[in-house]
């Protein structure tokens with residue numbers, strides 16, 4: 057961005073020598089350009105109007121800062137505008153359609169927010185005596201019961217704080233179970249269509265990861281998996297529905313084979329949105345599965361809030377799950393079982409994953425979501441999510457290549473490739489073109505099993521009108537990629553920034569302000 061204001065402006069500037077797509081201020085209509093706070097503020101200004109603290113003897117030894125820290129200051133209205141302008145350059149689910157595949161960016165009903173802000177939930181402290189937070193503990197317990205029911209599993213660990221954290225919880229439970237059996241199994245099998253966090257988790261927990269290939273239909277190759285099973289295999293990690301947006305129909309056969317060979321089945325349930333109320337993973341032989349409350353059960357995520365990744369466990373793994381957990385006592389009260397009781401109540405637990413009991417605000421929102429939908433409503437969530445994804449898949453027939461479109465309907469997300477684009481045009485160009493159309497791009501270049509992947513997840517909370525508008529925009533941008541429209545190569549044209557060097561930003565991030573040079 058070569059906005060004239062980057063160097064500061066003077067009143068006499070701006071006399072009509074501005075290129076056609078630029079403005080004097082760098083603003084684009086009411087989309088206001090904003091520089092870094094280091095560029096607009098200086099150390100002589102502050103929004104705070106208090107006297108300096110009286111001199112006092114330092115108790116810092118020789119460690120006191122010798123020079124001023126040099127942070128830029130702004131007046132209160134300038135500060136408010138700075139952050140408000142920045143916030144308006146952000147895009148979120150409350151602004152528009154957010155079709156980021158594998159992320160389930162769905163509307164968070166405001167009812168959930170109202171419930172989470174009720175005094176008895178928002179003002180409690182995790183160190184309060186348990187008898188004073190019985191309502192909060194009952195929320196955790198009731199949500200746990202729902203999650204067990206919906207998945208057909210035996211127990212649930214509520215404390216993991218995100219999907220990947222839940223994976224770690226499940227894999228540590230498997231590790232503890234193997235240790236209790238006195239077996240040294242070191243390999244986790246992970247299909248190509250698994251989410252990237254799966255192999256990362258297995259490796260982090262100390263296992264060797266081996267790939268299982270996918271069939272031409274985008275599913276786990278059952279025969280290849282069976283052939284690799286043996287006494288060194290701790291288990292498999294399977295994403296179902298998988299990252300191609302497809303259900304793994306051989307799931308039961310996979311579980312049976314893994315169990316027969318002495319291993320455990322971890323299922324990545326982050327895509328539970330597609331099957332909630334329709335399929336119970338427990339019936340498919342799953343031993344451990346995380347559920348992303350921030351996806352399936354609509355609690356805000358990304359910039360909007362923390363995640364929460366409870367893990368449901370089979371009867372075989374439940375004794376190894378983490379502490380703390382809630383238990384209903386004979387007198388009806390709810391007790392949080394912590395270390396002190398764990399030695400007798402839960403002696404095989406692998407230990408603790410978090411400081412307290414998990415993401416209380418997310419539990420409250422998720423339970424509010426579940427209770428307001430009811431069992432029938434949750435089933436309809438899955439049906440509508442799948443219907444919306446298939447509507448998008450079929451509406452782009454003949455425009456975008458759908459690699460598994462021939463093998464029947466998809467689940468909750470539609471996968472496309474860059475096949476058929478003009479020479480030199482790529483998935484990235486389509487993603488950038490969608491920004492000009494006012495849409496957050498879909499997930500790109502993931503999954504890795506197809507070339508130039510575009511993974512679109514509409515979720516059930518979008519109207520047909522919203523889907524039709526997106527389909528129109530995607531058709532238009534895709535046609536430009538197929539016809540080789542040169543202006544698409546420089547998109548986005550209307551965003552505050554154009555194409556950034558994302559590789560350089562990832563490899564050599566500039567994390568501290570060091571003056572104009574940015575070095």
Ligand SMILES: *Cc1c(COP(=O)(O)O)cnc(C)c1O
Nearest residue numbers: 158218219220251253324326363
């Ligand atoms: C989102 C997702 C994860 C990771 O969840 P986080 O909460 O981001 O850690 C894992 N697997 C799949 C399939 C996902 O979609």
